[in-house]
Amino acid sequence: MAVDFSNIFSIAGKTALVTGGSRGIGEMIAAGFLAAGAKVYISSRKADVCDATAARLSSEYGGECISLPADLSGVAGAEALAAEIASRESKLDILVNNAGASWGAPIDEFPEAGWDKVMDTNVKGVFFLTQKLLPLLRAAGTADDPARVINIGSIDGL
Template sequence: MLESNDEIQGLFGVAGKVVLVTGGSRGIGYAIAEGFVKAGARVYICSRKEADCEAAAEQLSAYGECHPIPADLSTVEACQALARELGDRENKIDVLVNNAGALWAEALADYPESGWDKVFDLNVKGPFFLIKALLPLLEAAASPRDPARIINIGSIDAYHVPKHETYAYSSSKAAVHQLSRHLAWQLASSHVTVNVIAPGLFRSKMLQGTLESRGEAALVEHVPLKRLAESSDLAGAAIYLASRASSFVTGMILTVDGGHATTL
């Protein structure tokens, strides 16, 4: 039972939580990391390029606490190394946001094995083995009333057919959705929830080429809410899934797409 206004406001608080955002130096990862930093969490971001990671952390540190840990999470060894470094700095992790990802677009006749492997290694294998490596730290933060949280970044391309030849990307994101449901069941007894944010069109490096070739007006024509997703849309979804307001929510795919793939 909620007894006071302060308790209701506290439902969405994440101040003091320890948060790791992979792929946090740009795009959706940066937007989510910024939201957590501004909400008072202690945030770690990682990305493959050391300079980009450190620059992003410095920018975010203007709003609160943010620390860079460069890492290429396409290998099991790198996931384990990241977990060890975090374990040296923290005795628990409240929230893991698996956002790091890759896309490869090429005609079916020319689609290379190397492109397929690059996408699946980073989009599917990386999150799985990072969760495995970080599980002790997540379980250390977990309780029945306030579970530890895993938030995997999926995509609306996981359940509608994209018009571009991004075969590995859409397949990998479908795998992320199903993996998240499986882990939600498996980790429930450890008081760790697993949910997915499935973004729609967001102004990012992945979308930049399409924006330049087609224009924003053409892209949002089939979006019922007639705009691209904004940073606050993704940050708000992540903060909800990390807050006490979602403590009884697991195995869910939260679509943030303005109705693009979910109402048409």
């Protein structure tokens, strides 16, 4: 029996949100999703960079990549991003929580403000964005094809 490899990684017809999608790993994930046929939203704190990356990815991969700048370090930012997605989509198939923050100080010099910044984005933001997007994720999922939440982490933030 021959296997059809031309379609094995297709996610055509799926909608994805990649936080931290304007550079690095997030940008690469967004590019891969576009290449596999998904409609992709990317978010990052810096609107100009997010907008430019979305335009470039759309051009390079021929898909639809939409910029939704957002600061996910607090509940308000998570709520705003979830509301914006909900105003545009009736479902969300894939959420990639990739946005992250680091402080860059040795542990013996790490200040409370740095700790709070890292925890707010890397833990609190991930939890509350996922929570606020649950209705759209549930709308996309079925028993045979559930919605996916992918959390990306790094020791750089610690």
